[in-house]
Amino acid sequence: MTLEIYNTLTRKKEPFKTLKPNRVSMYVCGPTVYDKAHVGHAMSVLVFDVIRRYLEYKGYEVELVMNYTDVDDKIIQRALVEDVDSIQIAERYIEEFNCHLEALNVLPAAEYPRATDEIKHIIKSVKALVDKGYAYQANGDVFYRIEKFDDYGKLSGRDIEDMEAGSRVDVDSKKEHPMDFALWKAAKPNEPSWDSPWGKGRPGWHIECSVMSLHHLGEQIDIHGGGNDLVFPHHENEIAQSEALTGKQFASYWVHNGMMQLSGAKMSKSMGNLVTIDAFLEEYEANVLRMMVLNSSYRSPLKFNEETIEHAQKALKRLRSALKPARSQEGGFEGSLVEEAEKAKETFQEAMDDDFNTSAALAGLFDLVREINQARDVGADDQTLAEGQRILKKLTGVIGLELEKEEIKSGDAEPFIDLLVEVRDKLRESKQWELSDKIRDDLEELGVILEDSPQGTQWHWE
């Protein structure tokens, strides 16, 4: 089976071919760290985590780099408001984001470069672009000359004339062309700045990604990812910079995730319609957010509301239902789950090979869940169930779901619960329904669910 990936550059699904055998270099645009991250950022991170995990499952060695933009207007502004150094602002939110990544069960990247650590490389690259005629300086600013780059607009599918007609560009007389963008910005008072051949200043936003990708992953990479709000201008400009520098195709596959929506609009800091990752994780486990992402197509917008959250919770619960132990070890079931597990695996792989179709992949897993539960109902023992459960756990692991995590409740209470259940069994034997139902109801209030069956009573945490 061959993996196909939708490439924004060609607007088609294409067979995945790597530059080097069995190795994938992958660069994902990380956040600008000027404020708390929201679940939209988490979505992006989760999408690329799933992609990375699946590539590794397919046997590729993945080298993933995700950057932090730690110098930018908004960070500087925030620093002014709080009257602290902008580095401190960046540091605070980078640290926080790192914690989020761990909480969200995101596999670590090989590198997390930051713009301010790469100033030397950035200056070198800007200088090279000037030398090649792709950039020019004007009063301490350096701009990219987009008309010099023939392919400008190839990623976002626009041509320069269309954009000029539509956009109301501020009159910036220093630019040769209104769409030219800043590679280097001359320092204003009270801004962080670095010495450069053009005087004190700081890098523009787009150049950092080009340079960090070049520096950490080389001139050409397999996959470049990010939110689809970055297609233009950010990624378009990255292509212009990188390809002007190297003369080679920058990234083979451009992969973009859709936006998280809240109340019918894109979740964003500037609009204020957001739910922070912190706020979400206070109420729900990380798997719920991941399930929300998996349940839909990564390229489509994802609605964030009570209903979709609940939906994800229930789907998660359903997957977990298959991991419950057998009712009996007597073995009244002759069959085997090996074949069903194999089938689920095939469905899963075919779906994932089709541009990471996680929704269809989950369908295969739900089928397996039903097979396992069916087998349990007709008396399969733990060993038989495990044939299916093993594959289920493996495949959910490939998409980063943790089915077994919830068992970390306080173990101290368990003997007492067992005792109550035992007492209740005696009550039921003597048909004292009122009292036995009270025990069941009260335990439920405390988060303990009792399930009676002909083979006895099992309990689990809610």
Place this chain on the structure above:
RNA sequence: GGCGACGUAGCCAAGUGGUAAGGCAGAGGUCUGCAAAACCUUUAUCAUGGGUUCGAAUCCCAUCGUCGCCUCCA
């Protein structure tokens, strides 16, 4: 205004030429003292209108609607 994506059952969501995966919710049933859980059965002609085709949700055109980008943004 320009560019792009999307519009499938009550909801979420696959499916891109041969008469609609899966999940949730709903209905009925099995099991149960009653529940819960699980299992079984059941629920759509694919925004609208044209066109191409033996045949379209799937291709083309138009209309309506939603969203994204065009300014910082995952």
